[in-house]
Ligand SMILES: *[C@@H]1O[C@H](CO)[C@@H](O)[C@H](O)[C@H]1NC(C)=O
Ligand SMILES: *[C@@H]1O[C@H](CO)[C@@H](O)[C@H](O)[C@H]1NC(C)=O
Ligand SMILES: *[C@@H]1O[C@H](CO)[C@@H](O)[C@H](O)[C@H]1NC(C)=O
Ligand SMILES: *[C@@H]1O[C@H](CO)[C@@H](O)[C@H](O)[C@H]1NC(C)=O
């Protein structure tokens with residue numbers, strides 16, 4: 322509108338009568354613009370007049386202010402982004418972590434599913450009102466971005482956090498509760514993690530919580546988001562993803578991303594082994610893209626692998642994939658344990674700074690390149706004598722004095738090192754004992770736990786025993 326009006330109306334200098342007519346026109350135009358902007362202002366500053374929020378939300382907010390007890394699973398409302406056509410296949414991932422007795426939330430579908438899993442106990446909702454939004458890419462991105470708004474609008478009592486995830490996201494809910502428990506849900510928080518692949522963050526944002534890894538919105542932030550969400554969806558119609566729309570909208574409120582390294586978008590190709598064998602010192606919160614990646618355990622299905630990992634997680638949630646190092650100084654070995662998942666034995670002495678660096682067993686998401694990633698990696702050597710011997714979780718037992726996990730040697734098809742002494746030593750099995758890690762551990766500045774070879778590192782019937790324990794104050798992990 323304004324564009325054409327700014328162009329000159331006359332070629333020759335205007336006469337006095339023309340000037341008056343012009344002034345009147347200008348005056349009318351100014352009035353028109355003023356009244357239109359006034360109308361727009363009043364509608365956008367009170368959008369709940371358009372989409373009224375239920376009355377009881379006020380009381381809910383009041384109740385959540387009063388209840389200051391520690392955050393537990395009942396305070397989280399999950400919103401899983403699903404679709405009617407794929408839910409039937411994807412539900413297996415959600416069923417791995419969804420406990421029908423305690424988990425609250427819904428999978429949000431575009432329409433009523435034709436077939437439902439017989440024993441499904443995850444309730445679903447049909448997304449409403451999303452088709453009227455303009456979009457350049459997929460309409461489902463609009464629908465999924467709106468889940469946080471629709472979840473909030475349900476007005477369910479005692480919700481402190483709205484946690485969004487995909488239908489192929491696996492949450493470790495005990496650790497999620499530990500992480501969210503550090504933050505006050507009455508303040509505005511946007512919690513998650515960016516992508517592992519630099520190219521993805523460059524393309525989207527380093528300040529965006531990637532949706533597949535899942536993200537958490539505090540009640541206070543959800544209340545503000547609900548007011549402006551539909552306006553954002555109109556403004557950001559040209560965006561690609563749903564998480565990008567939420568990101569843009571959250572940044573209109575001025576809330577930055579609070580990074581938690583346990584959320585894993587897993588924007589990588591190949592084998593995620595390296596990351597989970599050298600996880601950062603943060604509780605494991607989520608995994609994503611499991612059917613796009615190699616299974617976590619060799620020669621197993623993705624679902625079986627997850628069940629295996631969860632069998633260890635369920636007896637010591639705070640410790641899952643936490644790394645400890647020890648050295649066998651007599652043999653000159655370095656041993657790296659990722660509790661509940663894997664152990665690596667190197668027949669050389671590697672410094673702690675190297676052991677905590679993930680082996681690059683994967684490529685970037687978009688370009689399938691060797692990097693860059695948002696963390697350092699070290700290459701997996703092609704020399705079989707430099708490669709670590711790998712052990713994977715086999716059995717989990719829980720006793721009064723902590724857990725015992727056993728790890729079995731994995732013999733891949735790759736060439737073996739001829740001179741490698743671990744082959745002569747014939748370690749086939751490693752037994753690891755550890756006390757249960759208190760979730761309170763994550764409230765303080767973490768320190769990696771130490772490990773100790775038991776029985777002087779003796780190997781009996783192909784089996785070694787290692788104990789994980791708190792490091793002593795003066796203790797260091799030194800070659
Ligand atoms: C919560 O509600 C009670 C009455 O129902 C009121 O007295 C109190 O001031 C409210 N608190 C807040 C923080 O709004
Ligand atoms: C969670 O905490 C609330 C109080 O804030 C309590 O009423 C409820 O029983 C707790 N639920 C679980 C599962 O611990
Ligand atoms: C999901 O699990 C069921 C059994 O629980 C199985 O029959 C089905 O094939 C699985 N679906 C996929 C896509 O893996
Ligand atoms: C849910 O509760 C029932 C009854 O208390 C119990 O038998 C079942 O094992 C529970 N399920 C899970 C997944 O905890």
Ligand SMILES: *[C@@H]1O[C@H](CO)[C@@H](O)[C@H](O)[C@H]1NC(C)=O
Pocket residue numbers: 715716717718
């Ligand atoms: C795990 O170990 C326990 C105790 O040694 C044993 O009873 C159980 O059968 C083992 N489970 C598997 C799957 O090997």
